[in-house]
Amino acid sequence: MCGRFAQYRCRDEYFDALGIEDDQLVYDPEPVGRYNVAPGTRVLLLNMRDEHLHLDPVFWGYGPEWWHKQPLINARSETAPTGRMFKPLWQHGRAVxxxxxxxxxxxxxxxxxxxxxxxxxxxxxxxxxxxKAPFDKAHAKEGFVIVTAASNRGMVDIHDRRPLVLRPEAVEEWLSAETSPERAQQIAEQAALPESDFRWHPVTKKVGNTHNQGEEMVAETAESD
Structure with a gap:
């Protein structure tokens, strides 16, 4: 699963990594500086509307009116395309x-x-x-969820689920309104980074408190710290 992540670079670095050029994007060299992003907060979300890419602050969590529990924060890639909860989002609300x-x-x-x-x-x-698109409109607790995949090889010792991380070259097609739900499912299956592309290290237990921010949250530390 993914219940906490970091988003600390500047917008320009993310766009450069994607090779994106779009006159509607707001470029900014100032670091986002979020080292401990928690559910229930607004997160910069890349999305496409009116044939242009946008980066909007969107609520991390999704709970439609008929859902009377805490908003969900993740969706399984295996079931999201067809399940009652997420099928409409898979069809019309893909983001990154x-x-x-x-x-x-x-x-x-x-x-x-x-x-x-x-x-x-x-x-x-x-x-x-x-x-829930469009992402420039407030939808109460109908924000977004992160799509997860199985950690089949190499990472299962930490957790059996992980975020579905797309290859940079697949991002625009994933976001495009012209991409069918079936093609999006193929992208999820074929264009995700493998477990071998990742590394990990222990960090301070202070990351468990969402009020703790700063670069020390992602710095390597001894496991006993």
Missing amino acids: VPADGWFEWKKAGTRKQPYFIYHQHREPLFFAAIG
Whole structure:
């Protein structure tokens, strides 16, 4: 699953990694600076509307009117395209979360040790997401969820689910309104980064408190810290 992640680079770095040029995008060299992003907050979300790319602050969580529980924050790639909850979002609300890594907690006896997971070359990551479009409008708790995939090889020792991280060259097609739901499912299956592209290290347990921010949240530390 993905219940916490980091989004700390500047917009320009994310756009450069994608090779995107769009006169509707708002470029900004100032770092976003969020090292401990939690559900229930607004997150910069890349999406396409009116044939242009946009980066909007969108609520992380999704709970339609008939859903009387806490908003969901993840959707399984295997079931989201056809399930009652997420099928409409898969069809008309595909988006991408630019990120720098995510956190998972590994059980160690009676305690849990947080780990930060990131690209082996420290490149930006692009999480597949789906949500309530259009993303420039407020929809109460109908925001977005991060699409997850199974951690079949190499990462299962930390968690059995992980964000579906798209290859940069697949992002625009994933976002395009012309991409069919069936093709989007193929992209999810074929254009995701493999587990071998990631590295991870233990980080401070302070990351468990959402009020704690700063670069020290993603810095490597001893597992006993």
